[in-house]
Amino acid sequence: MTGVLVMGAGAVGCFVGGLTQLAGVPVHFVGRPRVLGALRKHGLRVTDQDGLDRHIPPLQLRLHEEPPAGLKPDLVLLCVKSGATAAAATELGLTLPEGTPVVSLQNGIANTPQARALAPQLHWHAGMVPFNIAELAPGHYHRGTGGALAAQGGAADVALAAWQTALAGVGMKLKLHADLAPVQWGKLLMNLNNPVNALSGRPLRDELLERGYRRVLAALQEEALDLLDAAQRPVAQLSPLPPRRVLKLLRLPTPLFRLIASRMLRIDAKARSSMADDLAMGRTTEIDALCGEVVRLAHSLHRSAPLNACMQALVEDWPRRRRAYTPTELLAAMGLG
Ligand SMILES: NC(=O)C1=CN([C@@H]2O[C@H](COP(=O)(O)OP(=O)(O)OC[C@H]3O[C@@H](n4cnc5c(N)ncnc54)[C@H](OP(=O)(O)O)[C@@H]3O)[C@@H](O)[C@H]2O)C=CC1
Numbered sequence: 187m188t189g190v191l192v193m194g195a196g197a198v199g200c201f202v203g204g205l206t207q208l209a210g211v212p213v214h215f216v217g218r219p220r221v222l223g224a225l226r227k228h229g230l231r232v233t234d235q236d237g238l239d240r241h242i243p244p245l246q247l248r249l250h251e252e253p254p255a256g257l258k259p260d261l262v263l264l265c266v267k268s269g270a271t272a273a274a275a276t277e278l279g280l281t282l283p284e285g286t287p288v289v290s291l292q293n294g295i296a297n298t299p300q301a302r303a304l305a306p307q308l309h310w311h312a313g314m315v316p317f318n319i320a321e322l323a324p325g326h327y328h329r330g331t332g333g334a335l336a337a338q339g340g341a342a343d344v345a346l347a348a349w350q351t352a353l354a355g356v357g358m359k360l361k362l363h364a365d366l367a368p369v370q371w372g373k374l375l376m377n378l379n380n381p382v383n384a385l386s387g388r389p390l391r392d393e394l395l396e397r398g399y400r401r402v403l404a405a406l407q408e409e410a411l412d413l414l415d416a417a418q419r420p421v422a423q424l425s426p427l428p429p430r431r432v433l434k435l436l437r438l439p440t441p442l443f444r445l446i447a448s449r450m451l452r453i454d455a456k457a458r459s460s461m462a463d464d465l466a467m468g469r470t471t472e473i474d475a476l477c478g479e480v481v482r483l484a485h486s487l488h489r490s491a492p493l494n495a496c497m498q499a500l501v502e503d504w505p506r507r508r509r510a511y512t513p514t515e516l517l518a519a520m521g522l523g
């Protein structure tokens with residue numbers, strides 16, 4: 187590969203882009219001054235829970251505040267939060283040659299179609315990042331959970347296949363799917379924990395060890411699964427158990443849950459959901475791309491999704507509240523007490 191462009195150098199962009207560069211591919215990072223400044227000063231360090239610890243010195247990083255004119259990357263990784271998709275897709279459309287492949291590594295379902303509508307001359311692929319990335323220090327990005335990357339495509343997608351080979355060289359799996367929609371919905375079910383985690387104010391592992399928070403998550407997932415069944419949309423199994431069995435697991439008393447869910451609990455002690463980062467930094471959250479997507483699915487079926495709608499409202503009310511919910515408070519606020 188001659189070059190990859192990361193659009194949105196943040197947690198996902200720096201980690202996946204860093205791995206790509208460590209695999210020998212030249213990577214251009216487009217980001218904000220805060221992140222670029224840290225990368226210029228400290229370089230880029232990528233670590234993971236399996237012992238990876240690599241550093242790219244500042245002088246080897248190609249850093250930009252906007253996509254450089256005239257660049258012809260083989261592949262672009264769209265790594266901005268959902269609220270920034272429209273602006274980023276428009277910028278890419280104005281700069282990149284027609285037909286450039288772009289993989290959205292974002293959560294939610296609607297980012298790729300939204301971006302495609304704004305820059306139809308680019309070749310858009312949905313993608314999925316299953317693992318958590320935390321910025322542990324300026325310029326230091328850490329993978330705190332496991333799993334393989336996924337993208338919509340096949341062997342005929344030359345740039346994706348080349349990226350897959352490059353990533354394999356640094357131990358990162360990328361699975362290509364003819365239809366990524368079931369995987370995206372499977373990931374969205376997992377992401378229904380993002381607001382629970384954000385409102386709990388706790389790291390992911392601590393939050394999941396509280397039965398009250400798990401009951402809220404199970405209720406949100408069950409509502410979504412019922413709607414997905416009604417809409418006859420298949421959902422991929424992204425964990426060792428099928429989604430309906432996960433509901434049962436989540437509702438178990440904590441000592442049993444801790445025993446049975448040891449794989450789910452293989453999470454770095456400090457890891458938090460990406461929405462927890464947004465609340466902490468006072469940024470717009472992706473709640474509309476997660477619970478909001480479930481509410482829209484319900485409306486498309488002339489039904490409602492009261493629990494996901496309630497969770498969306500609680501997250502949107504955060505700027506007024508700014509106080510973490512205990513498990514009992516969250517259950518009560520959701521009408522599940
Ligand atoms: N973090 C995680 O563990 C995971 C995240 N994801 C998903 O990946 C996506 C990215 O998340 P994450 O990496 O956490 O997000 P971050 O906020 O850490 O990174 C995105 C960065 O891109 C910047 N940005 C936005 N628009 C532009 C632009 N037009 N030009 C240059 N820079 C821009 C943002 O700046 P600003 O803040 O100013 O907008 C921000 O610094 C989300 O959809 C998220 O849900 C998926 C799996 C795991």
Ligand SMILES: CC(C)(CO)C(=O)C(=O)O
Pocket residue numbers: 293315316317318319331376377380458459460461
């Ligand atoms: C990996 C996971 C599910 C949880 O951290 C995530 O996607 C996120 O934080 O947005």
